[in-house]
Amino acid sequence: MLTPEAALDRAVQLVENAKKAGADAADAVYLCDASTEVQVRLGVLEDVVRSEGEDIGLRVFLGQRSATISSSSMNPDVLAGLVERALDMAREAPEDQFAGLAPQDMLLKGTPPAIDSDDDQDPDPHSLREAALACEDAARAVVGVTNSEGAGASAGRSIFALATSHGFAGVSHASGYGLSASVLAGEGDDKQRDYDWRSARHRADLDSAEAIGRRAGERAVRRLNPGSVKSGAMPVIFDPRIGSSLVSHLIGAIGGSNIARKTSFLLESLGEALFDSAISIIDDPLRVRGLGSRAFDGEGLPTARSAIIEKGVLTGWLMESAAARQLGLKPTGHASRGGSGAPGTSPANVHLEGGTLSVAELIADIDYGVYVHELSGQGVNGVTGDYSRGAGGFLIEKGEITTPVAEFTIASNLKDMYRALTAANDLEFVRSTNVPTLRVDGMMVASA
Numbered sequence: 001m002l003t004p005e006a007a008l009d010r011a012v013q014l015v016e017n018a019k020k021a022g023a024d025a026a027d028a029v030y031l032c033d034a035s036t037e038v039q040v041r042l043g044v045l046e047d048v049v050r051s052e053g054e055d056i057g058l059r060v061f062l063g064q065r066s067a068t069i070s071s072s073s074m075n076p077d078v079l080a081g082l083v084e085r086a087l088d089m090a091r092e093a094p095e096d097q098f099a100g101l102a103p104q105d106m107l108l109k110g111t112p113p114a115i116d117s118d119d120d121q122d123p124d125p126h127s128l129r130e131a132a133l134a135c136e137d138a139a140r141a142v143v144g145v146t147n148s149e150g151a152g153a154s155a156g157r158s159i160f161a162l163a164t165s166h167g168f169a170g171v172s173h174a175s176g177y178g179l180s181a182s183v184l185a186g187e188g189d190d191k192q193r194d195y196d197w198r199s200a201r202h203r204a205d206l207d208s209a210e211a212i213g214r215r216a217g218e219r220a221v222r223r224l225n226p227g228s229v230k231s232g233a234m235p236v237i238f239d240p241r242i243g244s245s246l247v248s249h250l251i252g253a254i255g256g257s258n259i260a261r262k263t264s265f266l267l268e269s270l271g272e273a274l275f276d277s278a279i280s281i282i283d284d285p286l287r288v289r290g291l292g293s294r295a296f297d298g299e300g301l302p303t304a305r306s307a308i309i310e311k312g313v314l315t316g317w318l319m320e321s322a323a324a325r326q327l328g329l330k331p332t333g334h335a336s337r338g339g340s341g342a343p344g345t346s347p348a349n350v351h352l353e354g355g356t357l358s359v360a361e362l363i364a365d366i367d368y369g370v371y372v373h374e375l376s377g378q379g380v381n382g383v384t385g386d387y388s389r390g391a392g393g394f395l396i397e398k399g400e401i402t403t404p405v406a407e408f409t410i411a412s413n414l415k416d417m418y419r420a421l422t423a424a425n426d427l428e429f430v431r432s433t434n435v436p437t438l439r440v441d442g443m444m445v446a447s448a
Contacts, residue, residue: 001034001052002074004159008171010074011163014058017083019165023060023090025101027164029298029337030056035156035176038128040136042148048125055339060086064095070339098325099342102299106331107168112295112302116288117174118157119202128153131179134209135216139181142217144224149182149193151213155203160294162337168300176291177203181213185220192226192404194219198430201289219373222394226406228447229395235369236410236443237362237396240426242375244433247281247352249380249387249414250274251433254314255345256323256332258382265385265414266314273312274418278355281309285333285348292348292432298337303348306332318345351434354427359437362424369396370405370445385414390448407448417443 002010011028018026032054039047056079057070067089071082136151154177161171180197196216200206238246250266258264266274285294285303297303299321307315319327320335320343336346355362363369372393379388388411395402417440424437 001032001054001157002030002159004161004171004173007032007159007161008163008169010056011161012169014056014079014083015163015165017080018058018060018086021083021087022062023087023165024063025061025165026059027101027162028056028058029339030054030159030161031339032159033156035154036123036125036128037152037154038125038132039150039152040129040132041150043133043136045129046150057339058082058086059342060090061100062087062090064097064099065090065093066096066099067093068341098322100321100325101164101166102301102321102331102335104166107164107166107300108170108296108302112170112172113286115286115290115293115295117172117201117293119175119204121155121175121203122157123155123203128155131209135179135181135213136183138210138213139183139217142214142221144185144221145183145217146187146191147184149184151181152178154178162296162298162300164300170296170300172294172296175201175203177206179206179209179212181216183216183220185217186224190225192220192223194223199291201291201293205289223392223404223406226392226404227395229370229405229408229445230368231446232444233442234445235366235396235439235441236445237369237371238438238440239371239373239393240428240435240437242373243435243438244431245375246414246417246421246438247350247433247435249382250281250308250418251318251347251350252382254308254317256317256319256327257345259317260323260326263383265381265383269314270316272314274314274415275309275312275421276419277312279309279312279421279423280307280353281350282306282353283308283347283350287349287429290349290432294348297333298335298343299331301331301333301335303333308347308350318347320345349432351427351429352423352436352438354425354436355423357422357424359424359426362422362437362439363396363401364399366396366399370394370408370410371396371401372410380414387412387414387417409446409448411444411446412440412442
């Protein structure tokens with residue numbers, strides 16, 4: 001694994017070589033990930049995995065023709081051949097009037113903002129094993145838990161370096177930690193599984209192993225003896241760990257490439273009030289220690305906090321440079337980049353701002369509804385917004401969460417769901433996309 005400085009030097013050198021070989025413009029990215037993961041089950045070490053991988057990608061432009069090529073070898077001879085092959089590919093590529101690097105006048109200049117994404121630790125496998133064992137022990141200690149699918153602890157580091165031929169060179173590095181447990185409760189045919197996990201950039205920010213394990217065990221036990229739900233239109237409450245998927249569908253629909261291709265259910269919705277005025281959805285790439293934080297995007301543009309939804313209104317699209325040119329707009333600093341292919345788009349740290357009601361107040365007037373804590377299936381149409389997914393959770397009766405229910409379907413259209421959405425006040429920042437408990441009225445629920 002290269003140092004961040006060496007990684008940036010490698011990307012800069014590759015761009016310089018491409019220019020010397022005849023490219024009109026070029027950019028290069030270097031990515032490296034190294035991680036250690038430990039798995040335990042029933043108190044016994046099951047697996048220790050160490051993985052390291054690095055990739056370097058080069059994109060070259062000859063007029064309006066471009067090509068991208070990547071390699072996992074850092075051998076200088078291999079990289080020299082990479083340049084020649086990329087140029088050969090570009091000569092045969094079709095012209096694309098929207099292709100090109102990001103606007104030079106929009107590039108990040110000066111020192112990038114500090115986001116504190118690296119705690120500079122390197123835990124040994126023994127300490128990870130102890131954390132995983134403590135997590136599983138806590139889950140198995142919950143009364144009613146009868147078996148375990150295991151617990152895991154991981155630690156890793158990553159580097160991302162980007163260099164362009166028109167003046168940008170930057171590198172970021174981050175640490176990452178994870179801890180999880182999955183257990184079963186019950187006996188015979190009435191076994192139920194559940195889990196819990198946490199991820200963090202700094203190890204000190206992780207919840208304790210005991211807390212994660214205990215939540216996994218308690219969740220599994222609560223699911224025992226599930227019943228069925230009556231079919232009909234009713235309020236649906238989304239647990240925060242799966243409610244974030246509603247925001248993810250929104251993010252996918254406002255990506256610039258989907259808008260340019262006219263393949264989004266929100267195509268005509270710019271400036272429209274999609275949500276109640278109490279709802280705002282924020283992307284904050286500069287959040288200190290955020291899981292998705294980044295000081296610059298995949299094209300070298302600066303990032304900044306922005307409201308994707310402001311008081312219910314859709315404010316704009318998420319765009320990299322090619323989509324922005326196609327739409328006659330400016331890129332928004334949301335470009336994402338891998339080692340191969342052109343940039344795409346992605347947000348950084350997204351959250352739906354919490355409301356004013358507690359969870360108890362949010363459900364107090366529900367005579368009959370469901371609280372959903374698990375979703376399955378992929379029944380979401382990004383072109384029409386039609387939504388239908390399998391679910392599991394609990395009944396809500398006379399304002400109280402009561403018995404578990406399983407194997408039912410919830411259905412609606414995302415635009416209708418957004419208009420009917422209400423948020424509780426229990427927002428926590430524990431994921432890259434965070435939401436409080438959410439309520440959506442009027443969804444169709446059907447028992448399987």
